[in-house]
Amino acid sequence: MKTLSYEEQTKITRAIIKAAVLMLEFGAESKLIEQTSQRMGKALGVDSVEISLIPSAIVLTTLKQDQSVTTTRRAHHKPINMSIVCDVQTICINLEKHQHPVQEVMQLLKDIQPNYYNRWLVVFMVGFACASFAYLRGADMPAFFITFLASSVAMFVRQELARKQFILLLSFGMTAFVATLIASLSQLNGISSTANIALSSSVLLLVPGFPFINSFLDAVKGYLSMGWGRWLQATLLTLATSMGIIFAMSILNIKGW
Structure with a gap:
């Protein structure tokens, strides 16, 4: 079984919570946020992902063997935009099909931009x-x-x-x-x-x-x-x-x- 260093697991945790915050801010339902976070965690190599949601923040923990990393992010209110939620879902599906490094996943999440109509x-x-x-x-x-x-x-x-x-x-x-x-x-x-x-x-x-x-x-x-x-x-x-x-x-x- 592949082991992860604390630094690697921290990067994975930050990528997962970045995706979760994007989905929460732009209007995704809670069940979808939790499922997507768990799928991304499994694809990136952690054993499990535990997540706690409130309307203004997310607390997320990744577990790998006896090692855990916990982080918290504040979620700011933004206009509902399902294109952002779809983009995060697409990244998650591609990650499950092709094992991308966590740095690439984080960059893809940062590059997501809302598609506004005229x-x-x-x-x-x-x-x-x-x-x-x-x-x-x-x-x-x-x-x-x-x-x-x-x-x-x-x-x-x-x-x-x-x-x-x-x-x-x-x-x-x-x-x-x-x-x-x-x-x-x-x-x-x-x-x-x-x-x-x-x-x-x-x-x-x-x-x-x-x-x-x-x-x-x-x-x-x-x-x-x-x-x-x-x-x-x-x-x-x-x-x-x-x-x-x-x-x-x-x-x-x-x-x-």
Whole structure:
């Protein structure tokens, strides 16, 4: 059986936790993070990998015979990006097929970059999606175009706030405020007979569906701390969105949707 020096095992541990942190930061569910870490550890030559997850950090231990190495890394919140998770999975699969040295694995992980769509394409598609939902709910054409305008501008505002690294809760609240202000145009001079649909559909881009889904999956699969953490984060984002909507409605003296 091949033995590892403490320095070699330390490098392996750092590579594995680098992959785990990338997956956690960009939205992978906990079970997938644990499975990928264990597969990478086996492919790199350790006996087992033990991992502990919380929403803001990872503690990981690799075991080789009687030798163990433990390290901790903080995970920072980043926008959900499944391309990053897929890239880490690809590295793991290639590592299982071909025994790459740990230095090469670490370099591959460092070279991973998010594949972002063109920002104007995102603005257009988000606006079109919200407007289409409004149309499916029975909105008339003025409400359709106002929803498109409101949600497109809101998405642009959200992108700018993210670029300037605003707190996520503040970003959601301000985006909801802007979307509701613009959507209220549908109530001016009776432009639309379905103004309530425009108001509600223009903020759909702020629904935190992915965190809610991940929280449910984590809780069902036994990762209760991760499940509660992600659920609370999604709930706070929903609350921030609601506050932005309520603030805009109070300024405009709108009674409700």
